[in-house]
Amino acid sequence: MSDDLARILTARGYRLTAARRVILDTLSESGEHLTADELTEQVRQRSTAIGRMTVYRTLDLLCDLGLMRPVYQGTGAAHYVLMRDGHHHHLICTGCGRVVEFDECALDEAHEKIARRFGFEVEGHLLEFYGVCEVCRSKAAAN
Amino acid sequence: MSDDLARILTARGYRLTAARRVILDTLSESGEHLTADELTEQVRQRSTAIGRMTVYRTLDLLCDLGLMRPVYQGTGAAHYVLMRDGHHHHLICTGCGRVVEFDECALDEAHEKIARRFGFEVEGHLLEFYGVCEVCRSKAAAN
DNA sequence: TCTATAATTGATACAAAGTATCATTTATAA
DNA sequence: TTATAAATGATACTTTGTATCAATTATAGA
Ligand SMILES: [Zn+2]
Ligand SMILES: [Zn+2]
Ligand SMILES: [Zn+2]
Ligand SMILES: [Zn+2]
DSSP, rough: HHHHHHHHHHHOOOOOOHHHHHHHHHHHOOSSEHHHHHHHHHHHOOOOOOHHHHHHHHHHHHHTTSSEEEEESSSSSSSEEEEEEEEEEEETTTTTTOEEEEOOOOOOOHHHHHHHHOOOOEEEEEEEEEEOOOOHHHHHHHH | HHHHHHHHHHHOOOOOHHHHHHHHHHHSOOOOEEEHHHHHHHHHHHOOTTOOOHHHHHHHHHHHTSSSEEOOOSSSEEEEEEGGEEEEEEEETTTTEEEEEEEOOOOOHHHHHHHHHOOOEEEEEEEEEEEEOOOHHHHHHHH
Protein backbone atom coordinates (compact mmCIF):
# COMPACT_ATOMS: atom_id res chain seq x y z
CA MET A 1 0.00 0.00 0.00
CA SER A 2 2.73 2.45 0.94
CA ASP A 3 4.54 1.12 -2.13
CA ASP A 4 1.78 2.58 -4.26
CA LEU A 5 2.30 5.99 -2.71
CA ALA A 6 6.07 5.66 -3.00
CA ARG A 7 5.81 4.77 -6.65
CA ILE A 8 3.69 7.81 -7.36
CA LEU A 9 6.18 10.05 -5.62
CA THR A 10 9.13 8.84 -7.65
CA ALA A 11 7.10 8.81 -10.85
CA ARG A 12 6.44 12.49 -10.34
CA GLY A 13 10.07 13.26 -9.74
CA TYR A 14 10.07 13.45 -5.96
CA ARG A 15 12.83 11.76 -4.05
CA LEU A 16 12.18 8.69 -2.01
CA THR A 17 14.03 9.56 1.16
CA ALA A 18 14.35 7.50 4.32
CA ALA A 19 12.06 9.87 6.19
CA ARG A 20 9.36 9.69 3.54
CA ARG A 21 9.55 5.93 3.50
CA VAL A 22 8.88 5.75 7.22
CA ILE A 23 6.08 8.28 7.00
CA LEU A 24 4.35 6.47 4.15
CA ASP A 25 4.68 3.12 5.91
CA THR A 26 3.25 4.56 9.11
CA LEU A 27 0.41 6.18 7.24
CA SER A 28 -0.65 3.04 5.47
CA GLU A 29 -0.29 0.70 8.43
CA SER A 30 -1.76 2.74 11.24
CA GLY A 31 -5.43 3.63 11.10
CA GLU A 32 -6.38 6.67 9.13
CA HIS A 33 -7.76 10.02 10.16
CA LEU A 34 -4.62 11.02 12.00
CA THR A 35 -3.68 14.62 12.64
CA ALA A 36 -0.22 15.76 11.60
CA ASP A 37 1.07 15.69 15.17
CA GLU A 38 -0.48 12.31 15.88
CA LEU A 39 1.28 10.97 12.83
CA THR A 40 4.53 12.57 13.96
CA GLU A 41 4.28 10.72 17.24
CA GLN A 42 3.71 7.39 15.53
CA VAL A 43 6.49 8.03 13.04
CA ARG A 44 8.90 8.75 15.86
CA GLN A 45 8.19 5.41 17.47
CA ARG A 46 9.70 3.87 14.38
CA SER A 47 12.45 6.32 13.68
CA THR A 48 13.22 8.81 16.37
CA ALA A 49 15.00 11.51 14.49
CA ILE A 50 12.34 12.50 12.01
CA GLY A 51 11.31 16.11 12.41
CA ARG A 52 7.81 17.42 12.76
CA MET A 53 8.32 19.67 9.76
CA THR A 54 9.08 16.76 7.53
CA VAL A 55 5.81 15.10 8.48
CA TYR A 56 3.89 18.29 7.83
CA ARG A 57 5.61 18.76 4.49
CA THR A 58 5.07 15.19 3.42
CA LEU A 59 1.37 15.46 4.21
CA ASP A 60 1.22 18.70 2.24
CA LEU A 61 2.90 17.01 -0.67
CA LEU A 62 0.48 14.08 -0.61
CA CYS A 63 -2.39 16.55 -0.57
CA ASP A 64 -0.93 18.48 -3.49
CA LEU A 65 -0.73 15.23 -5.41
CA GLY A 66 -4.39 14.55 -4.66
CA LEU A 67 -3.59 11.44 -2.63
CA MET A 68 -4.78 12.80 0.70
CA ARG A 69 -7.04 15.48 2.01
CA PRO A 70 -7.41 17.33 5.32
CA VAL A 71 -10.84 17.15 6.90
CA TYR A 72 -12.22 18.60 10.07
CA GLN A 73 -13.39 16.25 12.82
CA GLY A 74 -14.38 18.32 15.77
CA THR A 75 -11.01 19.20 17.27
CA GLY A 76 -8.88 22.09 16.14
CA ALA A 77 -6.47 20.03 14.09
CA ALA A 78 -6.87 18.79 10.55
CA HIS A 79 -7.26 15.05 10.13
CA TYR A 80 -5.73 13.60 7.00
CA VAL A 81 -7.60 10.98 5.02
CA LEU A 82 -6.45 8.92 2.08
CA MET A 83 -8.22 9.56 -1.19
CA ARG A 84 -8.29 6.02 -2.51
CA ASP A 85 -9.23 6.17 -6.17
CA GLY A 86 -9.86 9.82 -5.63
CA HIS A 87 -12.67 9.63 -3.15
CA HIS A 88 -13.41 9.18 0.54
CA HIS A 89 -16.70 8.78 2.42
CA HIS A 90 -17.69 9.29 6.02
CA LEU A 91 -20.64 8.79 8.24
CA ILE A 92 -20.28 10.96 11.31
CA CYS A 93 -22.38 10.80 14.45
CA THR A 94 -23.19 14.24 15.72
CA GLY A 95 -23.89 12.75 19.13
CA CYS A 96 -20.74 10.86 20.02
CA GLY A 97 -18.43 11.85 17.20
CA ARG A 98 -17.95 8.32 15.93
CA VAL A 99 -16.64 8.23 12.37
CA VAL A 100 -17.57 5.33 10.11
CA GLU A 101 -16.09 4.90 6.70
CA PHE A 102 -17.90 3.43 3.75
CA ASP A 103 -16.71 2.57 0.30
CA GLU A 104 -19.52 2.50 -2.18
CA CYS A 105 -20.76 5.64 -3.77
CA ALA A 106 -22.71 6.41 -6.86
CA LEU A 107 -21.40 9.78 -7.85
CA ASP A 108 -19.97 9.01 -11.27
CA GLU A 109 -22.88 10.63 -13.09
CA ALA A 110 -22.70 13.56 -10.73
CA HIS A 111 -19.04 13.97 -11.67
CA GLU A 112 -20.08 14.15 -15.31
CA LYS A 113 -22.84 16.65 -14.76
CA ILE A 114 -20.72 18.95 -12.65
CA ALA A 115 -17.83 18.71 -15.06
CA ARG A 116 -20.00 19.79 -17.97
CA ARG A 117 -21.82 22.49 -16.12
CA PHE A 118 -18.88 24.27 -14.51
CA GLY A 119 -16.12 23.39 -16.89
CA PHE A 120 -14.28 21.53 -14.19
CA GLU A 121 -12.28 18.42 -14.69
CA VAL A 122 -13.36 16.53 -11.60
CA GLU A 123 -10.72 14.28 -10.08
CA GLY A 124 -12.28 13.17 -6.85
CA HIS A 125 -14.61 13.96 -4.01
CA LEU A 126 -15.27 13.87 -0.31
CA LEU A 127 -18.70 12.88 0.92
CA GLU A 128 -19.71 13.14 4.55
CA PHE A 129 -23.08 12.23 5.97
CA TYR A 130 -23.98 13.66 9.36
CA GLY A 131 -26.49 12.00 11.61
CA VAL A 132 -27.17 10.10 14.79
CA CYS A 133 -25.90 6.58 15.29
CA GLU A 134 -27.93 3.73 16.73
CA VAL A 135 -26.37 4.00 20.19
CA CYS A 136 -26.96 7.71 20.51
CA ARG A 137 -30.49 7.35 19.21
CA SER A 138 -31.46 4.77 21.79
CA LYS A 139 -29.88 6.88 24.51
CA ALA A 140 -31.97 9.83 23.37
CA ALA A 141 -35.07 7.66 23.30
CA ALA A 142 -34.43 6.59 26.91
CA ASN A 143 -34.89 10.17 28.09
CA MET B 1 -32.31 34.72 7.01
CA SER B 2 -30.65 35.41 10.33
CA ASP B 3 -34.18 35.43 11.73
CA ASP B 4 -34.43 31.75 10.85
CA LEU B 5 -31.30 31.01 12.82
CA ALA B 6 -32.46 33.19 15.70
CA ARG B 7 -35.78 31.40 15.82
CA ILE B 8 -34.11 28.04 16.01
CA LEU B 9 -31.92 29.20 18.86
CA THR B 10 -34.80 30.40 20.98
CA ALA B 11 -36.91 27.38 20.07
CA ARG B 12 -34.19 25.19 21.48
CA GLY B 13 -33.99 27.19 24.67
CA TYR B 14 -30.92 29.28 23.94
CA ARG B 15 -31.00 32.96 24.75
CA LEU B 16 -31.10 35.54 22.04
CA THR B 17 -28.48 37.96 23.27
CA ALA B 18 -27.32 41.17 21.64
CA ALA B 19 -23.99 39.59 20.73
CA ARG B 20 -25.64 36.60 19.10
CA ARG B 21 -27.95 38.83 17.13
CA VAL B 22 -25.03 40.71 15.65
CA ILE B 23 -23.14 37.53 14.91
CA LEU B 24 -26.09 35.91 13.16
CA ASP B 25 -26.77 39.05 11.12
CA THR B 26 -23.14 39.27 10.08
CA LEU B 27 -23.07 35.62 9.17
CA SER B 28 -26.10 35.77 6.96
CA GLU B 29 -25.25 39.04 5.23
CA SER B 30 -21.56 38.67 4.57
CA GLY B 31 -20.41 35.98 2.17
CA GLU B 32 -19.93 32.54 3.59
CA HIS B 33 -16.86 30.42 4.16
CA LEU B 34 -15.46 32.73 6.81
CA THR B 35 -13.02 31.60 9.46
CA ALA B 36 -13.83 32.33 13.07
CA ASP B 37 -11.35 35.19 13.24
CA GLU B 38 -12.50 36.66 9.94
CA LEU B 39 -16.03 36.65 11.28
CA THR B 40 -14.86 38.27 14.50
CA GLU B 41 -13.34 41.10 12.52
CA GLN B 42 -16.55 41.68 10.57
CA VAL B 43 -18.65 41.45 13.70
CA ARG B 44 -16.52 44.08 15.36
CA GLN B 45 -17.12 46.52 12.57
CA ARG B 46 -20.76 46.46 13.60
CA SER B 47 -20.39 46.22 17.31
CA THR B 48 -16.96 46.85 18.72
CA ALA B 49 -17.17 45.21 22.08
CA ILE B 50 -17.96 41.65 21.09
CA GLY B 51 -15.28 39.23 22.24
CA ARG B 52 -13.52 36.69 20.11
CA MET B 53 -14.64 33.94 22.48
CA THR B 54 -18.27 34.73 21.94
CA VAL B 55 -17.85 34.35 18.20
CA TYR B 56 -16.07 31.03 18.63
CA ARG B 57 -18.73 29.82 21.02
CA THR B 58 -21.59 30.91 18.82
CA LEU B 59 -20.08 29.09 15.86
CA ASP B 60 -19.65 26.00 18.02
CA LEU B 61 -23.25 26.22 19.05
CA LEU B 62 -24.47 26.55 15.47
CA CYS B 63 -22.40 23.52 14.57
CA ASP B 64 -23.82 21.54 17.47
CA LEU B 65 -27.28 22.39 16.24
CA GLY B 66 -26.37 21.12 12.77
CA LEU B 67 -26.82 24.54 11.20
CA MET B 68 -23.19 25.04 10.27
CA ARG B 69 -20.12 22.97 9.67
CA PRO B 70 -16.39 23.65 9.68
CA VAL B 71 -14.54 22.71 6.52
CA TYR B 72 -10.91 22.98 5.50
CA GLN B 73 -9.99 25.22 2.63
CA GLY B 74 -6.26 25.27 2.34
CA THR B 75 -5.22 27.44 5.25
CA GLY B 76 -4.83 26.26 8.81
CA ALA B 77 -8.12 27.70 10.00
CA ALA B 78 -11.54 26.12 9.76
CA HIS B 79 -14.00 27.82 7.43
CA TYR B 80 -17.61 27.71 8.54
CA VAL B 81 -20.34 26.98 6.02
CA LEU B 82 -24.09 27.12 6.44
CA MET B 83 -25.92 23.82 6.13
CA ARG B 84 -29.00 25.05 4.35
CA ASP B 85 -31.60 22.30 4.53
CA GLY B 86 -28.90 20.14 5.99
CA HIS B 87 -26.49 20.07 3.11
CA HIS B 88 -23.73 22.01 1.43
CA HIS B 89 -21.83 21.39 -1.82
CA HIS B 90 -18.49 22.60 -3.14
CA LEU B 91 -16.45 22.42 -6.24
CA ILE B 92 -12.83 23.16 -5.41
CA CYS B 93 -10.05 23.83 -7.89
CA THR B 94 -6.87 22.14 -6.81
CA GLY B 95 -4.91 24.52 -9.02
CA CYS B 96 -5.96 27.96 -7.85
CA GLY B 97 -8.07 27.15 -4.80
CA ARG B 98 -11.24 28.69 -6.20
CA VAL B 99 -14.35 27.48 -4.40
CA VAL B 100 -17.64 27.25 -6.27
CA GLU B 101 -20.87 26.42 -4.57
CA PHE B 102 -23.66 24.49 -6.16
CA ASP B 103 -27.12 23.69 -4.94
CA GLU B 104 -28.53 20.64 -6.62
CA CYS B 105 -27.69 17.22 -5.39
CA ALA B 106 -29.28 13.85 -5.75
CA LEU B 107 -28.34 12.15 -2.55
CA ASP B 108 -31.75 11.43 -1.08
CA GLU B 109 -31.64 7.78 -2.02
CA ALA B 110 -28.10 7.57 -0.74
CA HIS B 111 -29.35 8.93 2.60
CA GLU B 112 -31.86 6.14 2.69
CA LYS B 113 -29.42 3.41 1.83
CA ILE B 114 -26.84 4.54 4.36
CA ALA B 115 -29.45 4.99 7.04
CA ARG B 116 -30.65 1.42 6.61
CA ARG B 117 -27.25 -0.11 6.30
CA PHE B 118 -25.54 1.52 9.28
CA GLY B 119 -28.50 2.28 11.50
CA PHE B 120 -27.82 5.98 11.24
CA GLU B 121 -30.45 8.63 11.14
CA VAL B 122 -28.93 10.85 8.50
CA GLU B 123 -29.60 14.56 8.92
CA GLY B 124 -27.39 16.14 6.31
CA HIS B 125 -24.23 15.96 4.30
CA LEU B 126 -21.26 17.76 2.88
CA LEU B 127 -20.19 17.02 -0.67
CA GLU B 128 -16.98 18.37 -2.14
CA PHE B 129 -15.71 17.73 -5.63
CA TYR B 130 -12.04 18.34 -6.30
CA GLY B 131 -10.74 19.09 -9.72
CA VAL B 132 -9.22 21.60 -12.10
CA CYS B 133 -11.14 24.64 -13.26
CA GLU B 134 -11.27 25.89 -16.83
CA VAL B 135 -8.73 28.63 -16.26
CA CYS B 136 -6.17 26.37 -14.65
CA ARG B 137 -6.69 23.76 -17.32
CA SER B 138 -6.00 26.14 -20.16
CA LYS B 139 -2.93 27.43 -18.35
CA ALA B 140 -1.66 23.88 -18.01
CA ALA B 141 -2.37 23.26 -21.70
CA ALA B 142 -0.30 26.31 -22.63
CA ASN B 143 2.85 24.69 -21.24
C1' DT C 1 32.58 4.76 -8.21
C1' DC C 2 32.87 9.51 -7.41
C1' DT C 3 31.20 14.17 -7.70
C1' DA C 4 28.23 18.04 -8.47
C1' DT C 5 23.68 19.53 -7.89
C1' DA C 6 19.45 20.59 -6.24
C1' DA C 7 15.96 18.58 -3.37
C1' DT C 8 15.07 17.58 1.18
C1' DT C 9 15.68 17.72 6.02
C1' DG C 10 15.32 19.18 10.91
C1' DA C 11 16.35 22.70 14.33
C1' DT C 12 14.69 26.96 15.70
C1' DA C 13 11.79 30.59 16.10
C1' DC C 14 7.52 32.38 15.18
C1' DA C 15 2.45 33.31 13.98
C1' DA C 16 -2.09 31.79 13.91
C1' DA C 17 -5.87 29.14 15.65
C1' DG C 18 -8.29 27.15 19.28
C1' DT C 19 -9.23 26.23 24.43
C1' DA C 20 -9.77 26.98 29.58
C1' DT C 21 -11.03 29.82 33.37
C1' DC C 22 -13.62 33.01 35.99
C1' DA C 23 -15.52 37.28 37.66
C1' DT C 24 -19.06 40.15 35.62
C1' DT C 25 -23.11 40.95 32.97
C1' DT C 26 -27.66 39.97 31.09
C1' DA C 27 -31.86 37.46 29.27
C1' DT C 28 -35.56 35.13 30.94
C1' DA C 29 -39.15 33.35 33.97
C1' DA C 30 -41.63 33.84 38.04
C1' DT D 1 -38.84 43.66 39.95
C1' DT D 2 -36.04 40.15 41.34
C1' DA D 3 -33.78 35.68 41.45
C1' DT D 4 -31.54 32.55 38.53
C1' DA D 5 -28.75 30.41 35.42
C1' DA D 6 -27.01 31.30 30.90
C1' DA D 7 -23.95 33.90 28.47
C1' DT D 8 -20.14 37.17 28.00
C1' DG D 9 -15.44 39.00 27.46
C1' DA D 10 -10.91 39.63 29.39
C1' DT D 11 -6.90 37.06 30.13
C1' DA D 12 -3.75 33.59 29.84
C1' DC D 13 -2.63 29.54 27.77
C1' DT D 14 -1.95 25.26 24.55
C1' DT D 15 -2.03 23.47 20.20
C1' DT D 16 -1.54 23.72 15.37
C1' DG D 17 0.58 25.46 11.44
C1' DT D 18 4.32 28.40 8.94
C1' DA D 19 8.92 30.59 7.74
C1' DT D 20 13.81 30.35 7.54
C1' DC D 21 18.25 28.44 6.77
C1' DA D 22 22.44 25.82 7.41
C1' DA D 23 23.36 20.94 7.02
C1' DT D 24 22.32 16.62 4.85
C1' DT D 25 21.25 13.35 1.20
C1' DA D 26 19.23 11.25 -3.13
C1' DT D 27 19.99 11.28 -7.78
C1' DA D 28 22.14 11.98 -12.39
C1' DG D 29 26.09 12.20 -15.00
C1' DA D 30 31.21 11.95 -15.51
ZN1 LIG E 1 -23.18 8.08 18.29
ZN1 LIG F 1 -17.30 8.40 -3.87
ZN1 LIG G 1 -8.49 27.10 -10.98
ZN1 LIG H 1 -26.84 17.63 -1.04
